[in-house]
Structure formats: structure tokens, C-alpha cells
Amino acid sequence: MFKNKDKYLSVILVSPSILAILIFVYGFIAWSIRVSLSKWKGLNPDFTWAGFENYVNLFYDPRFHIDIRNTVIFTLVFVLGSLILGFLMAVMLDQGLRGEGFFRSIFLFPMAISYIVTGVVWRWLMNPAEGSRMSGLNLLFTSLNLDFLVNEWYTTPYWGIAAIALAAIWQMSGYTMALYLAGLRAVPGELREAARIDGASEVEIYRRIILPILTPVTLGVLIILGHTSLKVFDLIIAVAGKQLSLDVPAIYMWQTTFDGLFYARGAAIGILLLISVAVLIIPYIRYTTKMETEL
Amino acid sequence: MSRLNLRKNWLYIPLIGLTIFYLIPMYLILVTGFKSFDEIDLQTMWQLPQGIAFDNYIEAYNQLAPYLKNSFKLVIPAALISSILGSINGFVLSKWKFRGADIIFPFILFGMFIPYQSIIIPLVQFMSAAGLTGLWGLGIAHIIYGLPITTLTFRNYYASLPQELLEAAKIDGASMLGIYRHILLPISIPSFVVVLIWQFTSAWNDFLFAVILTGNTEWPITVALNNMAGSQIISWNVQMAGSLIAALPTLLVYIFLGRYFLRGLMAGSLKG
Structure with missing residues (x-):
């Protein structure tokens, strides 16, 4: 069908990109795995075989336990919060109200900002200082006579990471809204009309007809948000710096590798992160690319 | 009603x-x-x-100006190069497929989701062995790790175009590069805007690569702002002004080109 010359040319054109991804993604992952199975500690590479020692050590490492606990709390608060808020915003904006475009732009603008900027601002909003040094949202709550809302934010013992999740919800719920809004727009209008004629209430229509149709969107949102929360890093650094109480795997990896020079351990954390992300993402990629070939 | x-x-x-x-x-x-x-x-x-x-803005600008310049120097070429490569890849992987093209594509996609902690140790070693330290290395990292999403966006766009568009040109004897240059490229401008905005925003907002690959004279704005916020000597009002300065370029892009920004977001979730 094609001229042979063009067939080779097409391979030549994409090969630099494919080669780059082969090296920088797959080659580097393999290299990281090798480092994670070594005894490398200190500035000079040391590839002495250590087997799964680094992984086993993490399993018993109290700091890693804190990381997992924090990741679980963060994921629950962030994913559920963004999902519910994003869905409700999409439903409200799908009612054909005036000013829809305005609200949509407002809800989505944090996506254009870096986690660092978000973190720097929320660090002041969530300032935990008390008494005469009180500031940020706590100060606002007090002046509005909403004292019961005053809290220690990210310095709350055990649950502090949930405050970071709040800032992340601020940043990402608009994105969730946009995905749901696109899904809602694709629901045929006749379907709603038919249900209305059958006497279904608006709430019933959403619960029984629209939500089931949106299942693929919900699944996509869950996977995107879920894998984002496994990778959370910059936002925590910008709000609170490196604090053990707010530690997550991504920060532990960074600190232990580049501050502590425990390269082998850092690589093991990186690979564990990769595996947890891959469990979510690989089925998702297979699902979306399969859908495409069936169309 | x-x-x-x-x-x-x-x-x-x-x-x-x-x-x-x-x-x-x-x-x-x-x-x-x-x-x-x-x-x-x-x-x-x-x-x-x-x-x-304007005290705060002047003070923040004086402190951040060199890093702002670093960010622009880094982000604009990186966004351009990865967009051009993505366009070529997208063209080949949708309209000029070689055997195995459909098998390779999901493997390219996976690259946009990986946690960079899993490749950062080899990346640092590779870059320093290759002598690509500082902004050069950071730019190359942004180009390569940007390829999956730029390829995806262009591939989806080109795949949506009717095959007849190409067939007619082929019968007229146009070569592959001729078809790309004279037929697809001119109608790809909106996709280029989407991809350029996306790459500009994500490279501008990146922190992890920047903090690990650059030293203090070559920091981009995110790293400089984070250090400013962590320092005890710089007061919070200047930090706030600095936040606005750091956010302004991507915010302006969002305000004026929001429609394209949204399309990039959608592509990032594999939703075309």
C-alpha cells in the first residue's frame, strides 16, 4: 500500500522518540530495580547484590509505616472529597443556569497553578498559631464567630495530612468537575425526557439513570485521582517542609536518597511507588486503548 | 420552562x-x-x-527575577520541541502505521503516569555522566517525559481525520512528508496550541525534576519560591507577592486560552 521508502521513513521518524522512552522510562526503571537490589549507600555506586533486603527493611521501617498511613488518609480524603465535590459541581453546572461559564472558569483555575504556589498560600491560610498570633483561616473563623471551626490544620496529630488533602481538593476538584461535565453532556437528552414523562423525580433520574451511565467516568476519575495521591510530593513540601508527621513515600524517597545517600533504599521506595501506580494505571490504559479499537 | x-x-x-x-x-x-x-x-x-x-511586588520581583528568567529559558524551548516531536509521532502512529505501532503506543502512554521517583536515580546519574547538568538536563527531561502526552494528543487528533484526506493526496503522488507538511500540519494549529499550553504549564509548575537536577543559580521559579517560603528572613507578604509572580504566566495562559487548556486536561485523562 505504501511505498517502501515511506515505510522505512515512518520508522525512522519515530525511532528517536521511541528510543528515548525506551531508555528514559523502561531502561531507567530496570536500572532503579537493580539499584533497589543492591547495597548502595553513599556517594559512590555500589552494586553488591543484596536481594530483597531493602524491601524487607522497609516493611519493618516505622517511618515507612507512617508513610503508608499518611498515604491512606490522604487518598481517602482527597479522592472522596474531589469526587463528591466535582460531581456536585458538574451537576449544578449542567442545569443550564446563567453564568455557567464563569463558575466553570473559577472552579478550574487552580489547575493552572503549581502545587508549590498552592502550598505557599495554603501554608498561611492553615497557619496553626494560637492566641494573639492567630492568623489565616483560624483568624477568619474567629472573626465570623465560627470558633468551632478553628483547628490545628496540618499540625493536628495523626490526621494532619488531611489538611494537606484539603488544599489538594481545592486544586483538583475543578478537574474532576470538568471530567464529569463532559460525561454529563454526552448523556442523550431523550433519556432524561423519557424518565421525566414516566414520573421520575430529578434526584431519581440522577441516581438511577445518569450515575450508572457515568460509571466509566467515575472509574477514570478514581484512577486519575488515586494515582495522583500516591505521587503527592510538592504540595506537602510547600505547606510544611519535611516533617516526619506529614511524611509520604515520595518525600521519604527524595530525602533518603539525596540527603541521606541511601540510594538502594530510595530506589526500593521508588519501585514500590511505581508498582502501586502501575496496578491502577495499566488496566486503565488497556481499557481505554481497547475501547478505541472496538469503535 | x-x-x-x-x-x-x-x-x-x-x-x-x-x-x-x-x-x-x-x-x-x-x-x-x-x-x-x-x-x-x-x-x-x-x-x-x-x-x-507595590513594595511587596518590587521586593519579590527583585528576588525572583533571575529564576523567572531561568524558567522562561527552560520552558519555552522544551514545550516547542516536545510538541513538534509529538506531532510527528502522532502522525506516524495514526496515519502511517508500521507493523507493531499499536503495540508500542500503550507502552509510550505508560510513561506519562509513572512516579518520577522510580527513575530519578538513573536520570541524575545519566545526566551527570553525559555532562548535561543544570538547565540543559532539566530541559531534556521535560522534553522526553512530555513525549507521551504530546504524542497522545496529536495521535487522537489525526486519527479523527478521515483517511480519504490522505488517500487523495497519495493518488496525486504526494510523499509521506509532503502529506504531513502540506495537509496535516496546516490544520494542526489548534492541537499545537493545546499541547504547547499543556507542556508550558506542566514544565513551568514542575518541582521534583527541578529541585534534583539544578543547582542554585539555575533554579526555576518553583524551587526559588519554595525556598523563599521556607526562609525565616523573608516575610509572608513578600512570599504572597512572589506566589502571584510565579503563578502569573500560567494564569494568564489560562485566562486567555482556557478552552485549549481544558482540552489538554481532557487528553491527560486519556479522554481524547
């Missing part, structure tokens, strides 16, 4: 409440930024400024 709309008007209450939630940080940034140095007091942080002063 109008009665139904009237009934829906109560929705403005939660919508306005949410608007306040999303704008509170911006309010704080703006009012703090425009206060003069004498007005800066944590007790009055929510009050409007008494006049318009």
Missing part, C-alpha cells in the same frame, strides 16, 4: 459559596500583595489595603 428555571435559582447559593472557597487564596494573595510594608500585620491579614502599594 421559566418556572423550572426559577426553581433552580437556589443553586446560586452553593455556587457562590464554592466561588468564595476557590477565590479565598487569590483574595489573600492580592490584598496582601498590594499592602505597604507598614500595613503588614497578621492580625489584619484579611483587611483590604489602605491604598495600592
Whole structure:
């Protein structure tokens, strides 16, 4: 069908990109795995075989336990919060109200900002200082006579990471809204009309007809948000710096590798992160690319 | 119909409440930024400024200017190069497929989701062995790890174009590169805008690669801002002004090209 010359040319054109991804993604992952199975500690590479020692050590490492606990709390608060808020915003904006475009732009603008900027601002909003040094949202709550809302934010013992999740919800719920809004727009209008004629209430229509149709969107949102929360890093650094109480795997990896020079351990954390992300993402990629070939 | 709309008007209450939630940080940034140095007091942080002063912005700009320049120097070429490569890849992988093209594509996609902690140790070693330290290495990292999403966006766009468009040109004897250059490239401008905006925004906002691959003279704005915020000597009002300066380029892009920004977001979730 094609001229042979063009067939080779097409391979030549994409090969630099494919080669780059082969090296920088797959080659580097393999290299990281090798480092994670070594005894490398200190500035000079040391590839002495250590087997799964680094992984086993993490399993018993109290700091890693804190990381997992924090990741679980963060994921629950962030994913559920963004999902519910994003869905409700999409439903409200799908009612054909005036000013829809305005609200949509407002809800989505944090996506254009870096986690660092978000973190720097929320660090002041969530300032935990008390008494005469009180500031940020706590100060606002007090002046509005909403004292019961005053809290220690990210310095709350055990649950502090949930405050970071709040800032992340601020940043990402608009994105969730946009995905749901696109899904809602694709629901045929006749379907709603038919249900209305059958006497279904608006709430019933959403619960029984629209939500089931949106299942693929919900699944996509869950996977995107879920894998984002496994990778959370910059936002925590910008709000609170490196604090053990707010530690997550991504920060532990960074600190232990580049501050502590425990390269082998850092690589093991990186690979564990990769595996947890891959469990979510690989089925998702297979699902979306399969859908495409069936169309 | 109008009665139904009237009934829906109560929705403005939660919508306005949410608007306040999303704008509170911006309010704080703006009012703090425009206060003069004498007005800066944590007790009055929510009050409007008494006049318009630029002290904070001047101070923040003086401190951040070199890093702002680094970011521009880094992000613009990186966004351009990865977009051009993505366009070529997308063309080949949708309209000029070789055997195995469909098998390779999901493997390219996976690269946009990986946690970079899993490749950062080899990346640092590779870059320093290749002598690509600082902004050069960082730029190359942004180009390569940007390839999956740029390829995806262009591939989806080209795949949506009818095959007849190409067939006619082929019969007329156009070569592959001729078809790309004279038929596809001219109609790809909107996709280029989407991809360029996406790459500009994500490279501008990146922190992890930047903090690990660059030293203190080559920091981009995110790393400089984070260090400014962590320092005890720089007061919070200057940090707020600095936040606005760091966010302004991507915010302006969002304000003026929001439609394209949204399309990039959608592509990032594999939703075309």
C-alpha cells in the first residue's frame, strides 16, 4: 500500500522518540530495580547484590509505616472529597443556569497553578498559631464567630495530612468537575425526557439513570485521582517542609536518597511507588486503548 | 420552562459559596500583595489595603527575577520541541502505521503516569555522566517525559481525520512528508496550541525534576519560591507577592486560552 521508502521513513521518524522512552522510562526503571537490589549507600555506586533486603527493611521501617498511613488518609480524603465535590459541581453546572461559564472558569483555575504556589498560600491560610498570633483561616473563623471551626490544620496529630488533602481538593476538584461535565453532556437528552414523562423525580433520574451511565467516568476519575495521591510530593513540601508527621513515600524517597545517600533504599521506595501506580494505571490504559479499537 | 428555571435559582447559593472557597487564596494573595510594608500585620491579614502599594511586588520581583528568567529559558524551548516531536509521532502512529505501532503506543502512554521517583536515580546519574547538568538536563527531561502526552494528543487528533484526506493526496503522488507538511500540519494549529499550553504549564509548575537536577543559580521559579517560603528572613507578604509572580504566566495562559487548556486536561485523562 505504501511505498517502501515511506515505510522505512515512518520508522525512522519515530525511532528517536521511541528510543528515548525506551531508555528514559523502561531502561531507567530496570536500572532503579537493580539499584533497589543492591547495597548502595553513599556517594559512590555500589552494586553488591543484596536481594530483597531493602524491601524487607522497609516493611519493618516505622517511618515507612507512617508513610503508608499518611498515604491512606490522604487518598481517602482527597479522592472522596474531589469526587463528591466535582460531581456536585458538574451537576449544578449542567442545569443550564446563567453564568455557567464563569463558575466553570473559577472552579478550574487552580489547575493552572503549581502545587508549590498552592502550598505557599495554603501554608498561611492553615497557619496553626494560637492566641494573639492567630492568623489565616483560624483568624477568619474567629472573626465570623465560627470558633468551632478553628483547628490545628496540618499540625493536628495523626490526621494532619488531611489538611494537606484539603488544599489538594481545592486544586483538583475543578478537574474532576470538568471530567464529569463532559460525561454529563454526552448523556442523550431523550433519556432524561423519557424518565421525566414516566414520573421520575430529578434526584431519581440522577441516581438511577445518569450515575450508572457515568460509571466509566467515575472509574477514570478514581484512577486519575488515586494515582495522583500516591505521587503527592510538592504540595506537602510547600505547606510544611519535611516533617516526619506529614511524611509520604515520595518525600521519604527524595530525602533518603539525596540527603541521606541511601540510594538502594530510595530506589526500593521508588519501585514500590511505581508498582502501586502501575496496578491502577495499566488496566486503565488497556481499557481505554481497547475501547478505541472496538469503535 | 421559566418556572423550572426559577426553581433552580437556589443553586446560586452553593455556587457562590464554592466561588468564595476557590477565590479565598487569590483574595489573600492580592490584598496582601498590594499592602505597604507598614500595613503588614497578621492580625489584619484579611483587611483590604489602605491604598495600592507595590513594595511587596518590587521586593519579590527583585528576588525572583533571575529564576523567572531561568524558567522562561527552560520552558519555552522544551514545550516547542516536545510538541513538534509529538506531532510527528502522532502522525506516524495514526496515519502511517508500521507493523507493531499499536503495540508500542500503550507502552509510550505508560510513561506519562509513572512516579518520577522510580527513575530519578538513573536520570541524575545519566545526566551527570553525559555532562548535561543544570538547565540543559532539566530541559531534556521535560522534553522526553512530555513525549507521551504530546504524542497522545496529536495521535487522537489525526486519527479523527478521515483517511480519504490522505488517500487523495497519495493518488496525486504526494510523499509521506509532503502529506504531513502540506495537509496535516496546516490544520494542526489548534492541537499545537493545546499541547504547547499543556507542556508550558506542566514544565513551568514542575518541582521534583527541578529541585534534583539544578543547582542554585539555575533554579526555576518553583524551587526559588519554595525556598523563599521556607526562609525565616523573608516575610509572608513578600512570599504572597512572589506566589502571584510565579503563578502569573500560567494564569494568564489560562485566562486567555482556557478552552485549549481544558482540552489538554481532557487528553491527560486519556479522554481524547
